[in-house]
Amino acid sequence: MSLLSLFLGEKKTSATVARERLQIILAHERTGRSAEIPDYLPALQRELLEVISKYVSISLNDIKVNLERQENLEVLEVKIELPEVGR
Numbered sequence: 001m002s003l004l005s006l007f008l009g010e011k012k013t014s015a016t017v018a019r020e021r022l023q024i025i026l027a028h029e030r031t032g033r034s035a036e037i038p039d040y041l042p043a044l045q046r047e048l049l050e051v052i053s054k055y056v057s058i059s060l061n062d063i064k065v066n067l068e069r070q071e072n073l074e075v076l077e078v079k080i081e082l083p084e085v086g087r
Contacts, residue, residue, distance in 0.1 A: 014051050014054070018047075018048070018051055021044075021047070022044075022076065025040055025044065026074070026076060041065050041066075041067065044065055045060065045063050045064075045065045046060070048063050048065070048078065048080070049063055052080065056082055056083060057083060058080070058081070058082065058083065062080060062081040062082075063078070063079070063080050063081075064077075064078070064079040064080075065077070065078050066078075066079075
């Protein structure tokens with residue numbers, strides 16, 4: 001974030017807000033949580049549904065959120081099935 005945008009304010013897109021939320025969640029998880037399945041994944045899935053539903057019609061079953069841990073690497077995988085668009 002630049003100093004100018006800090007003073008003038010910056011209109012954030014939903015994608016920017018979602019990316020920032022994911023960064024915060026991942027940073028929180030990396031600060032010492034155990035290897036158990038994180039409790040934020042269902043909430044993340046619901047929030048993604050809310051944001052995407054503004055643009056296309058999807059259901060909660062169309063979004064899959066998974067966190068994999070392999071040694072010192074964590075991978076957040078988000079799969080979203082979008083409806084076919086007629087051309």
